[in-house]
Amino acid sequence: MVETHNVEFADDDIDGQKIVFFDGKYHKIEDVHIGNYDFRFNFNDKKHFSINSENIVNIKIHTEPSINEVWLLLENPKFNPIEMKKIGVTDRFNYWEIDISLESESFKFSFAGVNEKNSGIYFGTSGIANFISPSEKWVFNKNDFSIHEIPDWVFGGVMYQIFPDRFCNSKEELNKEGTVPWGSIPKRLEHQGGDLYGVIEKLEYLKDLGVNILYLNPIFLSTSIHRYDTWDHKKVDPTLGGEDALRELVQKAHEKNMKIILDCSLNHFHPQNFAFQDVIKNGESSEFADWFTVYDYPVRLKYRPHLLSKTHKVGWDGEEDQYKAYLEDITFKETNLEVEIMKDDGPIIEPTFKAWWGVPDMVKVDMTSVGARNWALDVGRYWIEEFDIDGWRMDVAKEIDLPFWAEFRNVTKSAKKDVLLFAEIFGDTSLWLQGDKFDSPMNYSFRELMNDYFAHTDITAKEFAEGLVGLYTMYSFEALSACQNLLSSHDVRRFLNRSENNIGALKSAMFMQATFPGVAGIYYGDEVGLNGGDEPSNREAFPWHDESSWNNDLRMWVKELMNLKSELIPLIKGKFELIGYSDSAVAFRRYFESESVICLINRDSLLKEWKIKTESNEIELIWGHEEVKHMNKEIIIKNLPPYSGAIFREIS
Numbered sequence: 001m002v003e004t005h006n007v008e009f010a011d012d013d014i015d016g017q018k019i020v021f022f023d024g025k026y027h028k029i030e031d032v033h034i035g036n037y038d039f040r041f042n043f044n045d046k047k048h049f050s051i052n053s054e055n056i057v058n059i060k061i062h063t064e065p066s067i068n069e070v071w072l073l074l075e076n077p078k079f080n081p082i083e084m085k086k087i088g089v090t091d092r093f094n095y096w097e098i099d100i101s102l103e104s105e106s107f108k109f110s111f112a113g114v115n116e117k118n119s120g121i122y123f124g125t126s127g128i129a130n131f132i133s134p135s136e137k138w139v140f141n142k143n144d145f146s147i148h149e150i151p152d153w154v155f156g157g158v159m160y161q162i163f164p165d166r167f168c169n170s171k172e173e174l175n176k177e178g179t180v181p182w183g184s185i186p187k188r189l190e191h192q193g194g195d196l197y198g199v200i201e202k203l204e205y206l207k208d209l210g211v212n213i214l215y216l217n218p219i220f221l222s223t224s225i226h227r228y229d230t231w232d233h234k235k236v237d238p239t240l241g242g243e244d245a246l247r248e249l250v251q252k253a254h255e256k257n258m259k260i261i262l263d264c265s266l267n268h269f270h271p272q273n274f275a276f277q278d279v280i281k282n283g284e285s286s287e288f289a290d291w292f293t294v295y296d297y298p299v300r301l302k303y304r305p306h307l308l309s310k311t312h313k314v315g316w317d318g319e320e321d322q323y324k325a326y327l328e329d330i331t332f333k334e335t336n337l338e339v340e341i342m343k344d345d346g347p348i349i350e351p352t353f354k355a356w357w358g359v360p361d362m363v364k365v366d367m368t369s370v371g372a373r374n375w376a377l378d379v380g381r382y383w384i385e386e387f388d389i390d391g392w393r394m395d396v397a398k399e400i401d402l403p404f405w406a407e408f409r410n411v412t413k414s415a416k417k418d419v420l421l422f423a424e425i426f427g428d429t430s431l432w433l434q435g436d437k438f439d440s441p442m443n444y445s446f447r448e449l450m451n452d453y454f455a456h457t458d459i460t461a462k463e464f465a466e467g468l469v470g471l472y473t474m475y476s477f478e479a480l481s482a483c484q485n486l487l488s489s490h491d492v493r494r495f496l497n498r499s500e501n502n503i504g505a506l507k508s509a510m511f512m513q514a515t516f517p518g519v520a521g522i523y524y525g526d527e528v529g530l531n532g533g534d535e536p537s538n539r540e541a542f543p544w545h546d547e548s549s550w551n552n553d554l555r556m557w558v559k560e561l562m563n564l565k566s567e568l569i570p571l572i573k574g575k576f577e578l579i580g581y582s583d584s585a586v587a588f589r590r591y592f593e594s595e596s597v598i599c600l601i602n603r604d605s606l607l608k609e610w611k612i613k614t615e616s617n618e619i620e621l622i623w624g625h626e627e628v629k630h631m632n633k634e635i636i637i638k639n640l641p642p643y644s645g646a647i648f649r650e651i652s
Contacts, residue, residue, distance in 0.1 A: 446471055
């Protein structure tokens with residue numbers, strides 16, 4: 001709720017001078033102090049300026065801390081100054097946000113700030129000024145602006161990531177030769193027999209947990225357990241149940257209002273792919289030769305077995321026997337490639353073609369080839385049209401050019417308007433999130449912040465609070481709402497492993513998954529306490545065979561919170577506002593229209609007393625710690641235990 005201040009920004013003239021109004025009197029522009037102030041706003045970046053499918057324009061700006069108020073000076077066409085809401089404070093910036101309903105196809109706007117001396121500052125396209133001319137105002141035209149539209153079903157989503165070979169083995173008759181018993185110590189090359197019928201079998205368990213989105217690691221034809229080295233992108237691996245199993249899974253998931261997301265790499269595939277096999281056979285004369293970068297024909301692998309002791313250089317540290325088996329018993333036999341034994345120094349294995357990170361069974365696809373591009377677009381369309389899947393998670397998306405992803409979006413959204421597209425992108429993702437490519441990224445920044453605060457306890461509550469503000473302002477609200485806020489995955493150590501088996505730390509981080517904007521991303525088994533480390537131990541079998549090993553207290557914590565996430569409107573579509581922090585706890589508000597909740601979480605020490613300002617005369621405890629009082633728009637929390645929290649509804 002924005003307080004009313006005795007400040008006006010006028011759009012008329014007195015003696016030809018622009019005027020402002022502070023403390024009951026008008027000032028000509030020469031009376032207004034203008035200095036070097038830091039305002040940050042980029043009209044062309046969706047994280048600062050975006051419009052959604054409901055014609056709500058969201059504007060965010062951040063300023064130096066000396067700016068106590070920020071006003072949006074809107075001309076629509078009538079001049080209309082509107083005070084913006086302060087949503088967070090850090091040592092470096094104050095953060096401001098406002099939503100406005102689009103009432104016309106175009107409007108102009110600029111900003112004004114009020115500093116600690118109650119002096120006014122204008123901010124327009126030319127920067128800080130004491131006067132904004134018409135040419136220094138931003139101009140919005142809806143026809144020139146892409147709407148960042150995400151599927152409505154994503155809001156409040158709880159996404160459960162499944163590594164198919166290790167989730168549930170329902171039909172042992174599908175097991176390939178050499179499959180090891182369920183629950184064996186995980187190894188890189190050994191299958192344990194998980195299949196899609198196992199996922200179907202456990203849908204009710206997942207629904208009860210609060211899950212409404214299933215994200216499956218690759219299911220396409222391959223002989224590896226991870227299947228990122230896909231042989232055929234239009235076939236479901238028979239050991240998973242084939243196409244029939246996928247059709248049944250999609251149908252039964254949809255009956256439970258659950259969505260299915262498939263995972264895929266279009267950047268690379270196995271040498272057994274039809275196109276590369278033709279290049280192996282026909283060399284430079286192959287019709288598919290321009291799909292790949294071949295350094296030297298005939299296409300082959302250069303192998304240096306005398307260097308096998310250096311497996312640490314290829315990510316198989318201490319696994320010399322496994323790596324040798326991977327090369328000699330699998331790769332050489334399956335790829336159809338000539339192997340040239342080398343006796344010089346160099347990589348253990350050296351393809352004469354471009355491969356992803358030099359991995360011989362992951363041939364890099366050149367997307368500048370029209371043929372390769374059309375093939376990839378067809379794959380994206382095929383599984384939507386033929387199997388009614390609900391979205392794609394795209395592996396190593398940064399390694400394919402940006403224009404391709406714009407095409408991919410057009411093709412897949414044409415096949416199904418509310419399909420979700422999210423991507424594995426590290427670092428700055430802004431170029432991929434402007435409403436014309438991906439809907440959202442995997443939110444590795446969220447994971448890093450949770451690791452730093454809860455798992456490693458490397459940062460203070462103040463730094464954690466500032467990190468939350470940074471996360472909230474990193475993307476447009478639409479992109480943030482569709483982010484997969486993960487803690488663990490098939491590529492990294494599980495959160496519980498990183499926290500040295502601190503269940504309280506995991507609970508607290510999962511509380512944040514449930515209450516912070518975005519999709520809660522649960523890696524299978526985290527909810528029962530799986531604690532695998534680096535690959536391959538992070539891909540252990542789900543312990544259906546040993547329910548006595550489950551941490552049921554953790555599972556119930558997750559179940560309660562994830563069901564709340566999809567039930568409470570402020571947690572589904574609410575904006576974020578940092579309220580404050582103590583020595584070990586953080587509090588924030590989620591609000592949507594007239595509804596709001598306050599969420600607070602404590603880390604590793606007893607919080608004897610903490611006072612939090614509210615915006616309502618009444619509160620209702622929805623979940624968590626009960627030793628609280630509320631008076632004079634203030635919550636007084638007493639004796640909050642370590643790794644515990646609460647959610648309150650503010651009642652107007």
